[in-house]
Amino acid sequence: MLRHPxxxxxxxxxxxxxxxxxxILLSTPNDITFEGExxxxxxxxxxxxxxxxxxxxxxxxxxxxxxxADIESARVDPRVGSGFLQxxxxxxxxxxxxxxxxxxxxxxxxALKITRFKETGELEITPEDEKEENRCPxxxxxxxxxxxxxxxxxxxxxxFGRLLLLMKPYWPWAxxxxxxxxxxxxxxLIPPQLSRILMxxxxxxxxxxxxxxPAWAREYIGTNPIAMLFWVVFxxxxxxxxxxxxxxxxxxxLSVTVGTKITHDLRHRLFTRLSELSVKYYDRHQVxxxxxxVTSDTEALHGFIIxxxxxxxxxxxxxxxxxxxxxxMNAELTLYVxxxxxxxxxxxxxxxxxxxxxxxxxxxxxxKLAGMLNSVLSGVRVVKAFAQExxxxxxxxxxxxxxxxxxxxxxxxxxxxxxxxxxxFGLGGLIVWFVGGRYVLEQRYGxxxxxxTAFTSYLGMFYGPLSNLxxxxxxxxxxxxxxxxIFEVLDTEPEIVENPTAYHMHICRGxxxxxxxxxxxxxxxxxxxxxSFRIEPGEMIGIVGRSGSGKTTxxxxxxxxxxxxxxxxxxxxxxxxxxxxxxxxxxIGLVLQEPFLFRGTVRENIAYGRPDADIENIMRAAKAxxxxxxxxxxxxxxxxxxxxxxxxxxxGERQRISIARALLYDPAVLILDEATSSxxxxxxxxxxxxxxxxxxxxxxxxxxxxxxxLKNSNRIxxxxxxxxIEIGTHNELMALExxxxxxxxxxxxxxxxxxxxxxxxxxxKK
Amino acid sequence: xxxxxxxxxxxxxxxxxxxxIDPTTIKIEESTFAGxxxxxxxxxxxxxxxxxxxxxTDPEHYVSLRVGATKGEEIEIGMIRNLSELxxxxxxLIRRELKKRYFLHVIHKxxxxxxxxxxxxxxxxxxxxxxxxxxRYEYNRVQDYGEFGRVxxxxxxxxxxxxxxxxxSPDEYKAFTRYVYW
Numbered sequence: 001m002l003r004h005p006x007x008x009x010x011x012x013x014x015x016x017x018x019x020x021x022x023x024i025l026l027s028t029p030n031d032i033t034f035e036g037e038x039x040x041x042x043x044x045x046x047x048x049x050x051x052x053x054x055x056x057x058x059x060x061x062x063x064x065x066x067x068x069a070d071i072e073s074a075r076v077d078p079r080v081g082s083g084f085l086q087x088x089x090x091x092x093x094x095x096x097x098x099x100x101x102x103x104x105x106x107x108x109x110x111a112l113k114i115t116r117f118k119e120t121g122e123l124e125i126t127p128e129d130e131k132e133e134n135r136c137p138x139x140x141x142x143x144x145x146x147x148x149x150x151x152x153x154x155x156x157x158x159x160f161g162r163l164l165l166l167m168k169p170y171w172p173w174a175x176x177x178x179x180x181x182x183x184x185x186x187x188x189l190i191p192p193q194l195s196r197i198l199m200x201x202x203x204x205x206x207x208x209x210x211x212x213x214p215a216w217a218r219e220y221i222g223t224n225p226i227a228m229l230f231w232v233v234f235x236x237x238x239x240x241x242x243x244x245x246x247x248x249x250x251x252x253x254l255s256v257t258v259g260t261k262i263t264h265d266l267r268h269r270l271f272t273r274l275s276e277l278s279v280k281y282y283d284r285h286q287v288x289x290x291x292x293x294v295t296s297d298t299e300a301l302h303g304f305i306i307x308x309x310x311x312x313x314x315x316x317x318x319x320x321x322x323x324x325x326x327x328x329m330n331a332e333l334t335l336y337v338x339x340x341x342x343x344x345x346x347x348x349x350x351x352x353x354x355x356x357x358x359x360x361x362x363x364x365x366x367x368k369l370a371g372m373l374n375s376v377l378s379g380v381r382v383v384k385a386f387a388q389e390x391x392x393x394x395x396x397x398x399x400x401x402x403x404x405x406x407x408x409x410x411x412x413x414x415x416x417x418x419x420x421x422x423x424x425f426g427l428g429g430l431i432v433w434f435v436g437g438r439y440v441l442e443q444r445y446g447x448x449x450x451x452x453t454a455f456t457s458y459l460g461m462f463y464g465p466l467s468n469l470x471x472x473x474x475x476x477x478x479x480x481x482x483x484x485x486i487f488e489v490l491d492t493e494p495e496i497v498e499n500p501t502a503y504h505m506h507i508c509r510g511x512x513x514x515x516x517x518x519x520x521x522x523x524x525x526x527x528x529x530x531x532s533f534r535i536e537p538g539e540m541i542g543i544v545g546r547s548g549s550g551k552t553t554x555x556x557x558x559x560x561x562x563x564x565x566x567x568x569x570x571x572x573x574x575x576x577x578x579x580x581x582x583x584x585x586x587x588i589g590l591v592l593q594e595p596f597l598f599r600g601t602v603r604e605n606i607a608y609g610r611p612d613a614d615i616e617n618i619m620r621a622a623k624a625x626x627x628x629x630x631x632x633x634x635x636x637x638x639x640x641x642x643x644x645x646x647x648x649x650x651x652g653e654r655q656r657i658s659i660a661r662a663l664l665y666d667p668a669v670l671i672l673d674e675a676t677s678s679x680x681x682x683x684x685x686x687x688x689x690x691x692x693x694x695x696x697x698x699x700x701x702x703x704x705x706x707x708x709x710l711k712n713s714n715r716i717x718x719x720x721x722x723x724x725i726e727i728g729t730h731n732e733l734m735a736l737e738x739x740x741x742x743x744x745x746x747x748x749x750x751x752x753x754x755x756x757x758x759x760x761x762x763x764x765k766k
Numbered sequence: 767x768x769x770x771x772x773x774x775x776x777x778x779x780x781x782x783x784x785x786x787i788d789p790t791t792i793k794i795e796e797s798t799f800a801g802x803x804x805x806x807x808x809x810x811x812x813x814x815x816x817x818x819x820x821x822x823t824d825p826e827h828y829v830s831l832r833v834g835a836t837k838g839e840e841i842e843i844g845m846i847r848n849l850s851e852l853x854x855x856x857x858x859l860i861r862r863e864l865k866k867r868y869f870l871h872v873i874h875k876x877x878x879x880x881x882x883x884x885x886x887x888x889x890x891x892x893x894x895x896x897x898x899x900x901x902r903y904e905y906n907r908v909q910d911y912g913e914f915g916r917v918x919x920x921x922x923x924x925x926x927x928x929x930x931x932x933x934x935s936p937d938e939y940k941a942f943t944r945y946v947y948w
Binding site for chain 1: 798799800801812813821862865866867868869870894895922923924925943944945947948
């Protein structure tokens, strides 16, 4: 909080020294001393002073106290793991307080508030200021963005509920599957009972004992009940098994149908949401991670559906049903059966906690070795050129040794674990044979050979699911995590939202205006500062400035990849935030430094913005972009399939395709962001020729490091540190002898030296 | 006096070489403002900050002295090759400035490591007292620190260093590598 109540003893001290509490404009704790030790410190800002309070030896004092009248501005000086709040006094920066990274957001805001207070005399705290940026409001956990869902606080029941909701459209299939699961479990219990009948009523029939088979069934069977019984039980056993197989097949097919349908729905929803999210979201999230969410996480949910019907339920219900059956058959013997159960549970827990994680290390060593091999074998020329074969061999040996060690640890652990677990599982059988066998011999508790056989059969079905139960929670967690990651994306609201009353502007004239624009990718660190300029329709504007001066940011704001923090960007006098996004982008064509071509044909790539364009227009655009001739040289012409990122073409050729794409799009405003900087001189000339065609009569903004490419511009804007420092025609700026003049001079000197390309050109002219 | 580069060769105009500061001629003083006050060959620099070129592998050598804090306006005055070549007083001031640059927790003992729903929770004893912190269970949140050490970035991007995994007790090592296996 920016206005955090002072602890009572600090508040009391402040009151004594400075008057009333109301004088405090800002007060917030900083957590470390200047020496970097954790301690309670408070930064207090009043109309008259900025101070840091501390308690030492039971005495409170203002360890730092700067009169507001002397302060020019404030800033945060970030270091490694901590930062300093500093104020500027007579041109020098003085330290007010030090804080750990946990407090950095607050001190960035305080620095901004102090500076604004000095500029305007006003200090206002809005609810937005008190919001914990990128932190969960419940548990204060740092999130990747303010719109991210807190993974710690996510309601697991809700996640499960949402997962079930996903199944809603498929409930008849789900209900059918569930019913079949129950029938299947019932069938699983029948074979041991049949074998019991077979044993006690057929094979070792005791004349003193009643038939297990009910009297009505025997009457129905007829004169030779024993022989007939054998056949009935046998057919029953075969029938149950056949039915079980049939049910298993139907369950598998149904659950796969439900699972794949749900994952398809999810993938569709995820991709739709990802395409709605702003560029800012992609700045914070790695593309690889997002790809994992669309591909692997949805597959994990598929696994969840399958497991729910075939794994979890069976594992939970089967031991329960068998337990009840065993108790009904012989309660005493069942108690003995339960003796190994705790060991089964403990050993399975041990496996997942201690043995299984060893696989992580093994997989990691494996992938590191593969990665190393890949890089060394791909770069074998470099290795040989620098004579580093020996070093690479050592590196390989070390990684191979790691792999060997991790493999040994895994195999040793599993090699010890499995026999022990096998023995524990077998222990149950031994106990049943020993105790149950004695009951049979001593004819105690009505135990018969058939019951004993049934017991041992049930035992095999009892321990397996029981051990699976131990890691059900771990399975569930992994499914929940995958689900949560998917919901995180689905729940993220797009930061750039369409204004409900947005205008439609089908064709614009191309008049652009930046009006007092301020913007920072990080709100507290502006990249564009109070920038204003205007571009007339049809004008060609060159923008120059060193890296980080804000050139590309201007383009990002114009395309509304980001929204401005203050001010407005206007197209034909309309704020870009008030325009339909599609209309805005339809009027802007973008040619980037690295042309991005998609997997597809040349024709599809040129027509990317206008898929309905006919081939003649596509060829016209390609001709104007100087691409037609090289496309025609390709064996398949415009039907040539390009690989990922346009592989198969040179950099210059890819760029000319992207220019053709922009040309076909026919935008009112054309943006060229370093369009020719990554190609060779000859390609640059061809691209320049292409560009001169397409920029005619169109508002064009060209960013370039090679100033020669801007010589045809109507005006040139020179940027530095987010501000326009010079603006005018080439001649005006040269006459000014300012930054532009210096840049031109440096580049002229650099390019005056002969290059291979220039020499080749000159010799070919002779 | 500022040392000339060891080997005098013809350098193109505009080429900027590293400048190493002669430790015997540098004057370092405390400043009332942020940073140090440093005088070299009669030229005075205010608000000087220190940073290490090799903070992990060689924190006693190659200290860069710089003025200006923000990107673009930062200038290196020069480098000190070896901290111990400075006078006791100068060393003390530079070390204090370096302490201001690096706020690091050095883990002396790992009491507990737990994993829950995508986070690793650490309970540790550090050079700054007992610290409990959480880390997102992601590969890039634990990086190598020298050959055998690890640096952990918690959810606030605070840094926790285990200087040498080999110095952990077998139990601590097991607890740590059970989750951080890379």
